Amino acid sequence: MSLTDLKRNLVKKKPKKVSVEDFIEDATNYAAGKPSKLQHGEKGDAEQVTRKLSKGKTPKQFRHATFTLTEQSISQLDDLSQQTGIAKSKLLRIFIANFSQLTDDEQEQLLELCEQQSPK
Known part of the structure; x- marks a missing residue:
């Protein structure tokens, strides 16, 4: 046993349980470039961010592409x-x-x- 084993471990917060539907919706938002509802905590926070984005320019829909150039x-x-x-x-x-x-x-x-x- 080393001294590092005696160090007090920080208590990690348990991740918030998320329903499958919320997870899929969040993944769809991520793919569309929209803010995460899960990352911001409450749905109200995410809705506020979405409203702020929608007041300005709408986010453009881009897809990653791989191709070869000389x-x-x-x-x-x-x-x-x-x-x-x-x-x-x-x-x-x-x-x-x-x-x-x-x-x-x-x-x-x-x-x-x-x-x-x-x-x-």
């Missing part, structure tokens, strides 16, 4: 992000929105131009 694309995206001060993910959303608004012919022309410029 080193050159990553470097260009980094440079653009630093020059503009806009987050890389927001820049990509802007590019996608602009590309999707092009006509089919304009999209094809842009894709052909990119194919010509990319190293083979």
